[in-house]
Amino acid sequence: MHIFDCMKPKAIFYLDEDALELTFGPDESTALSRLVDLPYPALVPARFEPSSDVYEDVEVMITGWGTRALTADVLDMFPRLRFIGHAAGSIKAFATPEMWERGIRVTSAARANAIPVAEFALSQIVFCLKHGWQRVREIEHSRLYRKNDDDMPGCYHSTVGLLSFGLTGRLVCNLLNHLEVDVLVYDPFLDPSDAAEYGVKLVSLEEVFARSDVISCHTPLLPETHGLLRGEHFRRMKPGATFINTARGKLVNEPEMIEVLQARPDLFAMLDVTDEEPPVPNSPLYTMDNVVLTPHIAGSLGRECRRMGGMVVEDLKRYFAGEELVGELRSPQLRHMA
Structure with missing residues (x-):
């Protein structure tokens, strides 16, 4: 040897x-x-x-x-x-x-690179279940210290939806085992027996958006997934729900997502990735109260x-x-x- x-x-x-x-x-x-x-x-x-x-x-x-x-x-x-x-x-x-x-x-070393992405996603899932970004914005705009709101789900018996169950999705799922939350997964390639082994429920894309308090996107960007997430999906979101994207911005039809977020100020989007990075200078994403942008920092740094x-x-x-x-x-x- x-x-x-x-x-x-x-x-x-x-x-x-x-x-x-x-x-x-x-x-x-x-x-x-x-x-x-x-x-x-x-x-x-x-x-x-x-x-x-x-x-x-x-x-x-x-x-x-x-x-x-x-x-x-x-x-x-x-x-x-x-x-x-x-x-x-x-x-x-x-x-x-x-x-x-x-x-x-x-x-x-994709497995190694998935670790910080999963850690970042977990941090945002927990923060968003507490409506942390909404509280930040209230303090910024009005100095209002409000601990709770009617739609705040918290981390007890709430529902987290994962889009795709590859390396990162599975790591996020393992981290979520430390919380008392239900996990829904959309992944057309996931075997039901694997879903059962991880204790998650395999559902349609539409159902993930309709039932989840927080949706965390981990879908690979492929020709067939480009623009996969459209306005019709975001319109299905529950009152007060949050969409987190640490995967790729081009998975989302960005104009349609923006249109829904503008019409539904109760929804929130935490975007570590966008269609253009950074977004074009006149993008509404910079100024929308229900959007937080981070500069693609979830992966290894x-x-x-x-x-x-x-x-x-x-x-x-x-x-x-x-x-x-x-x-x-x-x-x-x-x-x-x-």
């Missing part, structure tokens, strides 16, 4: 310089150096072009934010490449059929990014030991992934 060989396998980085610094701190870099040698300078996508150069001895490639498509002419430069560890979430920016055709194992580098290192250990890779991805999975 490689891990015990005198000559460690050779590896190379192929990602943005900033991403490398963010995802591999001192601990992660030290752990990686115990497994592989890194004899070559990191390849920076903005300055890299396929060439006749051949890295004959590179078995491991570490990718991340900024990595570009690993086309046949790129892979030809790495004839011994057998493992790609992606220190970020989605691999769609660089994944090609040639990777799998050549038998290359691919692992992603700062030291949180090192968790992704750490996950790649751990899967690399498993690869050398012949064990199952926690973050391994295969070609058919990409169809339903962001």
